[in-house]
Amino acid sequence: MAVIETDRAPIIARATDDSPSSATLRQSWEGRPGVGGWLATVDHKEIGKRYVVTAFIFLIIGGLEALVMRAQLARPNQTLLTPEQYSQLFTMHGITMIFLYALPVLSGFSNYLWPLLLGSRDMAFPRLNALSYWVFLFAGIFLYSSFVVGKGPDDGWFNYVPYASLAYNPGPNIDVYALGMVLLGISTTVGSMNFIVTLAHTRAPGMSINRVPILVWGTLTASVGNLFAVPAVSLAFFMLWMDRQVGTHFFDSTAGGQPLLWQHLFWMFGHPWVYAIVLPAMGIVSDALPTFCRRPLVGYTAVALATVTTMVLGFGVWVHHMFASGLPILSLSFFGAASMVIVIPSAVAVFAWIATIWTGRPVFTAAFLYFAGFVLLFVIGGVSGFMTAAVPLDWQLTRTYFVVAHLHYVIIGINVFPVVGGVYYWFPKVTGRLMNEALGKWSFWVMFSGFNVAFFPMHILGLLGMPRRIYTYASGLGWGTTNLIVTIGAFVFATGILLFFINIFLSLKRGQPASANPWDAASLEWSTSSPPPAYNFAVIPIVASRYPLWEDRLDEGPERSSVGAGMLLDRGRETIGTTLLDAEPDVILKMPGDSYAPLLLALAMTAAFVALLLHSRWGFGIAAVVTVLTSIGWLWPERSLMQIETGHD
Amino acid sequence: MIERALTERTTNEQAATGIAIPGRKFPVGSKGHLASGWLGMLTLIATEATLFAYLLFSYFYLASHALGAWPPSGAPHLRIAVPGTLILIAGSVVMWWGERGIKRGKPGQLMIGLAAALVLGIAFLAMQGFEWSGEPFKLHTNVYSSLYFTITGFHMLHVIVGLLMLAVLLLWTAFGYFSADRHSAASIGVMYWHFVTIVWLAVFFTFYITPRLG
């Protein structure tokens, strides 16, 4: 091969997937076949799919846990579960849903979609991307390791000390939670770093910051939030583990420690986290809903700003707790106060969605139903959140089912419905086949009605004084019938989700083949084939507006994006690096190839955490050495990536 | 180049017209601050700095709730910490000088800088170890000792990671990997090393200076 130049003017050409240049691209970008290639791949599309599938598996597990709980609570005085089992179930349900489903599923969407939305060939750090997935997977398994032998975390997902301290909770239950969360934090952090740099550096030429899709804003905001929030919870869990296993006293009030320190660190993380699991989902709606309303989103700038503002306020809420309200409320009105603050920016978004539907010409597809349903649930959740946020009411309601109702309205409404709608929307892009519309509408109506039957009456249970986290209740309290309705609703809701999964399996095999742009949508991912080739785009597109594929129709100006002609960049794995604000090209980026290093590093780090759990110094030492060596190997400068001087001779 | 462009044409693909970037040359691969790794390191530093902020927050939080004297055994002495601080700062300075060398195409200067920073970093670690062994308390003595060993321990861990980076960079420089045009890895490592120094200043100020202010 010829010497690679240190500087080059990219060839600008017109090309499609059938051009000879694309054959070259295919060769450079496609991974090896077989198990080896599967384990080594760094393709963002592959990783994104794995993220989504894994997160859905956790959703199913968490859902089954919930159904068992609901079976237990269907009637008074039942004995299906012991109190200890119930504690582990609601804790694992919370952990699973919040940490192993809600954020990872959105990371999956963004991993798959970002480079396609941004007109790029991969994420900024493809190997880091693979690492983030593997660590997530292993952390999930780690977190479940003690539950399967009956010793799972049992102190609720926010794990307050002193109940989580060694004195009250001597088994491995809490240690597994603590170490598992530190491990999971690594995955979240490197994933967030990757999103931030990807946005800053790899957008298609012309995609200035005010032209990126709202999903990108959502995930970016979530990632920046995570970067500053995750260290708090990782540290809190690590200190807790040290208190329990190495004899420190951070949370131990008998030796000058403070149990409240736990709550501070946990909620410094918790507030931003709640936004991290909703903002990208709101982004999904902001991007996909307009397609079905046949018009651009109303108020793009307002929605983008609202997204960012929400996160800033998310950090602010904690400060407010810290200095204004005194401490006890901190632990109580988490979802409530968060909702109060979120109201203004959320209202902006809600008005934008409603106006988009109102002024558009809605097409009632299954995906549209999910997005419209989401808007409705968002409003209901907002109102009940506002109620819990009012402090006197809060004291009344906080430990009751009212809170359980509210948090499910918020999380399922803002996360699950958009995610399912998003799957209906992007499924044809990912698989090349459309999902079944009729079954899709059925699944929506079953889910939507089941959801409301399950969770709306919980508000009433709360008002009737039924506390949360009880494993059973006496008859004669007047809660029996309502609980039965709730349980029935839960099973109906679960059936709706089941229908959705059935639809996926059927459509994978027999779905109608999809064209590149089956919905006639506006953004870049729909300009490439369905499913996209390994290299995403035959040429790097050049972007001239927010809606590159709708320009002729909208006719907002003389400028046109170019999706069929642009930089070829076909000499190995390459994409274009652009500037932060205006997305002007400034460097040709060489992208790394497939590698086992991410998997190996993830295994080594997981082994280190297992060794900590088992108090194995040797094990930890070996795992640490492998971690260091793998990292060095990973970072070794490569001539083919032009990290090393090639010499001018 | 021209040959390729021509083959493109002959395969019936017209070059598009009217696109704003014809013919301009761009650097290829990891070059200086244009390398994604450089931005990546900035984000890593942001999150790590936050980690230390939370550690120091915990210190101040627990200090402000302490019932007796804080620190319980009096302010830690400065005999070792001050020289240690100066040594770390000196390490950063020589590193800065070394990086300046490679920017001007002098790998030798980078190697001297790396080697010197490595020696200074190891000296810092040794002094910290000495200070640790001389403390009248142990990790489990009280909440202050827990904080002291954990926070300085976290920092030492970062020093160790930084030293590993410097050592590997020294090796790579010796292999002739870096030049005036290509040295992102070195710049990224050096940035981390500066970060380790700056964090120490915050830790030093918290543990050694603030008890003397009150």
Ligand code: HEM
């Ligand atoms: C089939 C759907 C679901 C049902 C039937 C369900 C039901 C329940 C029940 C019965 C509880 C325990 C209440 C208590 O005893 O205090 C609970 C708690 C919880 N659920 Fe769900 N849930 C479902 C889906 C979800 C989803 C999708 C999420 C989040 C993405 C979620 C997040 C939570 C959280 C965070 C808790 C609190 C756990 C704790 O108290 O520590 N749930 N849910």
